[in-house]
Amino acid sequence: xxxxxPVGSRLDPWIESxxxxxxxxxxxxxxxxxxxxxxxxxxxxxxGMPNIGALPMELVGDTVQRLLLDQGLTALQYSSGQGDERxxxxxxxxxxxxxxxxxxxxxxxxxxxxxALDLVARVFLDPRxxxxxxxxxxxxxxxxxxxxEADVVHVPCDADGLVPEALEEHITRLLAEGRxxxxxxxxxxFQNPAGTALFDDRRPRVLEICRRHGILVVEDNPYxxxxxxxxxxxxxxxxxxxxxIYLGTFSKIFAAGLRVGWAxxxxxxxxxxxxxxxxxxxxxxxxxxxxxxxxLSEIDWQAQTASxxxxxxxxxxxMADALRSLLPxxxxxxxxxxxxxxxxxxxxxxTKAMLPLAVKELVAYAPGTGFxxxxxxxxxxxLNFSYPTSERIHEGVRRFATVVEREQELLETFGPYDDxxxxxxxxxxxxxxxxx
Amino acid sequence: xxxxxPVGSRLDPWIESxxxxxxxxxxxxxxxxxxxxxxxxxxxxxxGMPNIGALPMELVGDTVQRLLLDQGLTALQYSSGQGDERxxxxxxxxxxxxxxxxxxxxxxxxxxxxxALDLVARVFLDPRxxxxxxxxxxxxxxxxxxxxEADVVHVPCDADGLVPEALEEHITRLLAEGRxxxxxxxxxxFQNPAGTALFDDRRPRVLEICRRHGILVVEDNPYxxxxxxxxxxxxxxxxxxxxxIYLGTFSKIFAAGLRVGWAxxxxxxxxxxxxxxxxxxxxxxxxxxxxxxxxLSEIDWQAQTASxxxxxxxxxxxMADALRSLLPxxxxxxxxxxxxxxxxxxxxxxTKAMLPLAVKELVAYAPGTGFxxxxxxxxxxxLNFSYPTSERIHEGVRRFATVVEREQELLETFGPYDDxxxxxxxxxxxxxxxxx
Numbered sequence: 072x073x074x075x076x077p078v079g080s081r082l083d084p085w086i087e088s089x090x091x092x093x094x095x096x097x098x099x100x101x102x103x104x105x106x107x108x109x110x111x112x113x114x115x116x117x118x119g120m121p122n123i124g125a126l127p128m129e130l131v132g133d134t135v136q137r138l139l140l141d142q143g144l145t146a147l148q149y150s151s152g153q154g155d156e157r158x159x160x161x162x163x164x165x166x167x168x169x170x171x172x173x174x175x176x177x178x179x180x181x182x183x184x185x186x187a188l189d190l191v192a193r194v195f196l197d198p199r200x201x202x203x204x205x206x207x208x209x210x211x212x213x214x215x216x217x218x219x220e221a222d223v224v225h226v227p228c229d230a231d232g233l234v235p236e237a238l239e240e241h242i243t244r245l246l247a248e249g250r251x252x253x254x255x256x257x258x259x260x261f262q263n264p265a266g267t268a269l270f271d272d273r274r275p276r277v278l279e280i281c282r283r284h285g286i287l288v289v290e291d292n293p294y295x296x297x298x299x300x301x302x303x304x305x306x307x308x309x310x311x312x313x314x315x316i317y318l319g320t321f322s323k324i325f326a327a328g329l330r331v332g333w334a335x336x337x338x339x340x341x342x343x344x345x346x347x348x349x350x351x352x353x354x355x356x357x358x359x360x361x362x363x364x365x366x367l368s369e370i371d372w373q374a375q376t377a378s379x380x381x382x383x384x385x386x387x388x389x390m391a392d393a394l395r396s397l398l399p400x401x402x403x404x405x406x407x408x409x410x411x412x413x414x415x416x417x418x419x420x421x422t423k424a425m426l427p428l429a430v431k432e433l434v435a436y437a438p439g440t441g442f443x444x445x446x447x448x449x450x451x452x453x454l455n456f457s458y459p460t461s462e463r464i465h466e467g468v469r470r471f472a473t474v475v476e477r478e479q480e481l482l483e484t485f486g487p488y489d490d491x492x493x494x495x496x497x498x499x500x501x502x503x504x505x506x507x
Numbered sequence: 508x509x510x511x512x513p514v515g516s517r518l519d520p521w522i523e524s525x526x527x528x529x530x531x532x533x534x535x536x537x538x539x540x541x542x543x544x545x546x547x548x549x550x551x552x553x554x555g556m557p558n559i560g561a562l563p564m565e566l567v568g569d570t571v572q573r574l575l576l577d578q579g580l581t582a583l584q585y586s587s588g589q590g591d592e593r594x595x596x597x598x599x600x601x602x603x604x605x606x607x608x609x610x611x612x613x614x615x616x617x618x619x620x621x622x623a624l625d626l627v628a629r630v631f632l633d634p635r636x637x638x639x640x641x642x643x644x645x646x647x648x649x650x651x652x653x654x655x656e657a658d659v660v661h662v663p664c665d666a667d668g669l670v671p672e673a674l675e676e677h678i679t680r681l682l683a684e685g686r687x688x689x690x691x692x693x694x695x696x697f698q699n700p701a702g703t704a705l706f707d708d709r710r711p712r713v714l715e716i717c718r719r720h721g722i723l724v725v726e727d728n729p730y731x732x733x734x735x736x737x738x739x740x741x742x743x744x745x746x747x748x749x750x751x752i753y754l755g756t757f758s759k760i761f762a763a764g765l766r767v768g769w770a771x772x773x774x775x776x777x778x779x780x781x782x783x784x785x786x787x788x789x790x791x792x793x794x795x796x797x798x799x800x801x802x803l804s805e806i807d808w809q810a811q812t813a814s815x816x817x818x819x820x821x822x823x824x825x826m827a828d829a830l831r832s833l834l835p836x837x838x839x840x841x842x843x844x845x846x847x848x849x850x851x852x853x854x855x856x857x858t859k860a861m862l863p864l865a866v867k868e869l870v871a872y873a874p875g876t877g878f879x880x881x882x883x884x885x886x887x888x889x890l891n892f893s894y895p896t897s898e899r900i901h902e903g904v905r906r907f908a909t910v911v912e913r914e915q916e917l918l919e920t921f922g923p924y925d926d927x928x929x930x931x932x933x934x935x936x937x938x939x940x941x942x943x
């Protein structure tokens with residue numbers, strides 16, 4: 072059959088004009104997940120949304136109204152490319168909780184910490200440079216590195232996070248191959264997606280290895296204050312100021328919709344980040360920064376963070392109970408903080424291939440392959456417990472378990488799903504949720 | 508004398524790690540201008556700030572408070588990478604005023620239109636690609652193109668904007684040289700910095716030339732609704748939907764501090780822009796988008812835009828009067844809209860070299876060289892009239908005229924300033940306002 076509609080040339084008059092980097096831009100799994108998750112009848116364990124229903128919304132509303140009356144003329148105006156000075160000063164108090172002693176001048180404010188990550192990539196990554204990442208790693212970071220045409224190399228992790236010996240081995244091998252390693256990207260504390268925390272005695276070892284090889288560390292820390300064991304971990308940045316760029320965000324301690332994040336970087340790097348920020352957006356929003364600043368000064372944000380933490384711990388426990396009783400086939404580590412379980416299903420199952428069936432059963436999750444740059448993770452899935460209620464979590468896991476059982480039966484009868492033909496037996500046909 | 512402090516290597520342990528593009532990142536003139544402008548005793552004609560003092564701030568405060576109570580749970584949450592659907596729908600009404608008939612699905616919301624420009628550059632520009640721009644062109648756009656290592660070629664303009672014959676000549680020459688021209692970047696309506704509008708009969712001609720050569724047009728339109736002649740111009744995008752990417756913003760019709768902008772693009776390009784947006788920031792702020800949406804639906808924004816327009820026209824007239832009476836040496840076109848005068852001083856004067864003296868006289872402006880990628884513009888300056896009051900404008904021009912006169916005397920006595928030695932006669936020493 073002749074294809075009457077060649078993709079691209081006919082549909083896109085500009086297809087010859089794109090930059091080389093654009094070829095690597097694919098429909099992101101994150102966006103597809105949002106689309107799947109948005110139907111109300113679906114129990115979505117797919118996203119990574121904080122539970123802002125726990126916010127004192129009236130108080131926030133009053134605070135923002137007062138802000139506009141008091142300082143609307145600056146909050147609604149252009150501002151500095153580095154970000155609000157007062158807010159940068161206040162952030163010292165937030166970061167001090169993880170032992171970080173920075174200077175406000177070392178901080179750059181960004182449009183969420185995703186943009187901080189984008190700026191770091193922009194400043195450091197040439198095509199074919201290597202970024203070392205955990206195994207698995209944050210899907211949104213992998214998207215950034217792909218956009219800058221870098222190669223991601225995953226280093227094995229266990230229940231205590233990155234394995235230092237494996238890191239050393241990978242670095243040595245890559246350097247011997249003549250590769251340019253630009254940085255280690257890590258979410259050391261309550262990792263997305265794995266839920267692990269880099270164990271205390273591994274922190275200095277990881278830093279020592281990177282320092283010895285002249286490799287920068289990019290520490291992404293959205294969840295550091297969401298630990299369930301009544302403790303925080305010291306930020307890597309607190310142990311090696313010159314060797315680490317630290318990324319923080321208000322998305323999980325206040326509100327993701329503000330898009331207020333920040334980077335703390337060695338001085339010369341910070342200067343480059345500000346320049347990159349100005350080229351990218353001129354300046355971050357003075358308004359959302361002012362809202363974040365008032366949140367820190369006028370609302371008991373530590374109590375609010377504690378209440379997020381308590382809520383998420385309760386839901387983590389609900390998910391752990393549900394997984395134990397309803398999906399005993401799955402292997403996982405109990406998350407020590409953050410928003411996610413990372414589960415491994417029995418050999419032969421494919422979470423991406425299963426997703427349409429799961430959505431038909433009205434449950435969604437994040438397939439594991441999105442968290443690897445190399446196509447692994449097919450047996451894995453990330454399950455979010457911060458957004459759905461404990462009841463919905465139980466129901467979601469129940470529906471998911473139904474799908475897994477059915478898949479296991481199919482697997483026993485017909486053998487594994489063949490990705491090359493996208494078929495096994497005759498499958499239930501339903502609208503695909505556009506996950507590439 | 509030996510330099511004891513080599514720049515970089517000693518101060519910056521990561522200097523060997525930066526990407527190739529980072530070498531081109533210089534301290535932006537925009538940032539330096541903000542720094543200069545911030546001292547209250549200085550009359551700043553340097554910035555490009557809208558006069559948000561004209562906003563009904565109490566009403567805005569009440570509206571935002573209500574927004575948080577009504578829809579705080581979505582406004583403070585993660586949202587779609589393409590941007591708020593309702594707001595994209597409302598934007599049709601805004602753009603219809605300039606004859607633009609788009610579909611909400613063709614729109615991507617961004618962190619100010621600067622980020623839209625960054626996304627366009629990211630999707631299209633490889634190093635050494637050519638961007639054609641007006642002469643002069645917007646300093647912030649030149650910063651973006653430099654960040655993507657593109658070469659900017661300026662095409663001559665006159666009082667009626669871009670000269671079509673010159674555009675044709677430049678394109679023909681560049682193509683004959685084998686250069687890859689990726690797009691024409693233009694601010695056709697009330698240009699920054701020139702204040703001109705591309706004359707009606709030139710619009711189809713410019714589009715025809717670009718279409719014939721297969722060159723995309725990027726139409727940056729922050730000022731289209733700020734015309735002083737009781738009229739608007741039809742957007743280029745309204746005349747060639749497939750050949751134009753249109754960029755809009757709330758910065759000048761509402762508030763720059765929100766950082767809400769957008770792009771309207773041919774469908775396949777729009778898809779790339781959304782992917783690039785997700786990699787860069789995940790999603791634009793749901794909160795600031797919701798504020799912009801409420802502004803359009805609950806506040807008489809057209810009346811507010813009309814009042815901005817009337818205020819700026821009054822100040823434009825004040826600046827024209829002051830320039831005529833106090834600085835008759837300067838040549839300029841009367842701005843037809845927007846925020847700026849673009850003036851040319853007599854041969855031999857150098858506005859960048861003069862700036863420290865001007866700041867000592869307590870007036871600041873934007874030196875002309877920032878608006879060219881090729882070092883021209885030394886006799887030019889951009890003067891803003893939207894932010895200072897008419898009285899301050901008069902006083903600022905008076906101070907500026909004093910500096911110009913003194914420079915002209917020096918010029919007659921000692922000859923032109925020598926940029927290579929950064930000296931002429933013994934100059935007044937004062938802290939430099941760090942304009943590179």
